[in-house]
Amino acid sequence: MKKSGKFLVVLLAVCMVITMNAIRAYADSGVQDTKWDDYAATEFAGGTGTKDDPYRIENGEQLAKLAKDVSARNTHKGEYFRLEKDVDLSAHRWIPIGDYGGISYTSFEGFLDGNCKTISGMVVDQSKDKQSAGLFGHISNATAGNEVGVKALTIANAALYVDESIMVGPAQDVSAGILVAGAMVNSGYKGTGVFENISVSGTITVKATNGWNKIGGLIGDDNRCIVRNCATDVTITGASNTGGMTGMSCDTTFENCTAKGRISGLWGLGGFVGYASSSTWDDKTTESTFTNCIADVAVEASNWNVGGFVGLAEFGTFKNSASFGTVTSTVTGWESRAGGFIGCSGNTENYVNSSVTFVNCHSASLVTCNEKTTCGGFAGKLVAGTTDGCSFDNQKNTNLNGIGTNETEQQVEACITQKNLSNICEDVYGGHYYAKELTVDQEATCSEEGSESYHCIRCDAKGASVVIPKKEHSYSVKWSTDEASHWHECTECGAKTDEAKHTDTNKDHKCDLCGKKLTEHTGGKATCKDKAKCEFCGESYGELNANNHSDLKHFPAVAATKTAEGNIEYWYCSGCKKYYKDAAATQEIKQADTVTAKLPGGTVKPGGTVKPGADKSPQTGDNSNPLLWIALLFISGGAVTVTTVYGRKKKRSVK
Numbered sequence: 001m002k003k004s005g006k007f008l009v010v011l012l013a014v015c016m017v018i019t020m021n022a023i024r025a026y027a028d029s030g031v032q033d034t035k036w037d038d039y040a041a042t043e044f045a046g047g048t049g050t051k052d053d054p055y056r057i058e059n060g061e062q063l064a065k066l067a068k069d070v071s072a073r074n075t076h077k078g079e080y081f082r083l084e085k086d087v088d089l090s091a092h093r094w095i096p097i098g099d100y101g102g103i104s105y106t107s108f109e110g111f112l113d114g115n116c117k118t119i120s121g122m123v124v125d126q127s128k129d130k131q132s133a134g135l136f137g138h139i140s141n142a143t144a145g146n147e148v149g150v151k152a153l154t155i156a157n158a159a160l161y162v163d164e165s166i167m168v169g170p171a172q173d174v175s176a177g178i179l180v181a182g183a184m185v186n187s188g189y190k191g192t193g194v195f196e197n198i199s200v201s202g203t204i205t206v207k208a209t210n211g212w213n214k215i216g217g218l219i220g221d222d223n224r225c226i227v228r229n230c231a232t233d234v235t236i237t238g239a240s241n242t243g244g245m246t247g248m249s250c251d252t253t254f255e256n257c258t259a260k261g262r263i264s265g266l267w268g269l270g271g272f273v274g275y276a277s278s279s280t281w282d283d284k285t286t287e288s289t290f291t292n293c294i295a296d297v298a299v300e301a302s303n304w305n306v307g308g309f310v311g312l313a314e315f316g317t318f319k320n321s322a323s324f325g326t327v328t329s330t331v332t333g334w335e336s337r338a339g340g341f342i343g344c345s346g347n348t349e350n351y352v353n354s355s356v357t358f359v360n361c362h363s364a365s366l367v368t369c370n371e372k373t374t375c376g377g378f379a380g381k382l383v384a385g386t387t388d389g390c391s392f393d394n395q396k397n398t399n400l401n402g403i404g405t406n407e408t409e410q411q412v413e414a415c416i417t418q419k420n421l422s423n424i425c426e427d428v429y430g431g432h433y434y435a436k437e438l439t440v441d442q443e444a445t446c447s448e449e450g451s452e453s454y455h456c457i458r459c460d461a462k463g464a465s466v467v468i469p470k471k472e473h474s475y476s477v478k479w480s481t482d483e484a485s486h487w488h489e490c491t492e493c494g495a496k497t498d499e500a501k502h503t504d505t506n507k508d509h510k511c512d513l514c515g516k517k518l519t520e521h522t523g524g525k526a527t528c529k530d531k532a533k534c535e536f537c538g539e540s541y542g543e544l545n546a547n548n549h550s551d552l553k554h555f556p557a558v559a560a561t562k563t564a565e566g567n568i569e570y571w572y573c574s575g576c577k578k579y580y581k582d583a584a585a586t587q588e589i590k591q592a593d594t595v596t597a598k599l600p601g602g603t604v605k606p607g608g609t610v611k612p613g614a615d616k617s618p619q620t621g622d623n624s625n626p627l628l629w630i631a632l633l634f635i636s637g638g639a640v641t642v643t644t645v646y647g648r649k650k651k652r653s654v655k
Helices: 002-026 060-071 417-427 626-654
Strands: 055-057 080-083 111-120 123-125 136-141 148-163 174-177 180-185 193-207 213-216 219-223 226-228 231-239 246-250 253-255 258-265 273-277 289-291 294-301 310-313 315-319 326-329 337-339 342-345 355-359 366-369 374-376 379-382 386-388 391-393 413-415 434-442 450-456 462-468 475-481 485-490 496-501 552-555 570-573 578-580
Touching: 055 060, 136 148, 136 193, 148 174, 148 180, 174 193, 174 246, 180 193, 193 213, 213 231, 213 273, 273 315, 310 315, 326 337, 337 366, 342 355, 366 374, 391 417, 413 417, 434 462
Parallel strands: 055 080, 080 111, 111 148, 123 148, 136 180, 148 193, 174 213, 180 219, 193 226, 193 231, 219 246, 226 253, 231 258, 246 273, 253 289, 258 294, 273 310, 289 315, 294 326, 310 342, 315 355, 326 366, 337 374, 342 379, 355 386, 391 413
Antiparallel strands: 174 180, 174 219, 213 219, 213 246, 337 342, 337 379, 374 379, 434 450, 450 462, 475 485, 485 496, 552 570, 570 578
């Protein structure tokens, strides 16, 4: 336990030291206090510097040796270098290889083969080191046959801090690019400066004062170079003359390059190139060309000239290229112009021969401007230039014309999104790229065939269609009915099957198959005793009819006699057990109302007294109650017995 405790204490102390150092290293500006020049190796890993046997670089120290050599004006002219391993530069602040516009103005005049390796973690702080910002500060050559440049390299997660105010060198401006701040081939040697198959990512933060700088994701300032198959993914803030690929471009050829990311700053901002001009004053033959290039960058400018692909072009030829992303102008000042592809084309005030050519270029950008900005779906303004086979997305930009001003008759096609993207596929990508899986264009139904096709993953254009056969009907289990028949109906199209007329063989008023109720009970007559019987099924239904008597019997009047009661004429229904005074059975009476009393004067035995009505029968006319008669007989017998006994007693007393 004691040993483990001591170990934890030591481990904690080490961690605290590391943490404190890290905090100290990044506390101020976010970049390292130490720089790679102080850790440079004395030798490369091997090689003789020839094309067949290049100097080999395996780590940050050996790469720093190259930078230190160039700073000491050993340009390594005509020599070749090759990365053998991935290099991590995060340990110290990077001092660029060469300087462009800084305090030394030195150039690398060799060639670096990245060998498909990656340089990561590079941090350049111009405010500390007063150097150009980039892996390279400056690459150039001065003689024919001397190839310079970089190929097959990835620079990942770089961070450049640029301060315009500290630049005091010959150029009197600031340039920065993650690969190289400035790349220039001398006049007459075009084509000997080559940059190809390079990918860079990272951030460039610019502190601008007068707004004159040249900042690019790959190259800050290029002249007479060739750039092929390069890609950038960068975030750049605060700059002018800034593009996702290059800041300012003259007499350089760009082919098959793509820029991605975000750019915000002052003026001359473009998703691909900020400012395109000529290397020789007012000479169109020394303009840059951009072919099969793409800018997918969100660009926002607070000053004039901003475009999805290029901010300002005084000279230049743009072929088969496209812009995506967004273009936003918050400009309120002088001559603010914004366009989906270009902010402003041409400048005849300063360049008599200013001319810009656009061929098969397309803008898929969304343009947002304030009311003081001249905005166009393709171009904010065309001072000098032509558009041939160009288009913009007016589905995104419904309130914009292709060109923000009417200073040219040249037209730009307004397209819906899908058509514009299809144009980009055909002109920029060289054709559609179809998905491997089919996409359903129209669902098949029971009544109609469907279709499906391979869709382009970029523009959703359809390839050859494939027929989808009709579906089988999906019939409902539940019967559909009308008054005459029943059937099973398809849930998709309404088609019928098993259609037939209703049947009711068991006479239950329901269809034997579908159960639909066919008819109500009908026929028959209800009486006071029985409900009506359906003439179809024989079942009783409804209510009793108190006015329709089932067994109404007539009883004629019977005169009362002295010995028997009589009755009035009446009618009696045995069904409802009611008495009626009339044959229509409308005048109901009670049973007692039918009896008439016996006549007076009926015969009695000697000694008796005849009382009125003494011979009246209780129910004359109704001898149907024997119990009453039996009771009367018992009473009469009792009276006779009493009389007899009384008579015998009287006789005994007389005797």
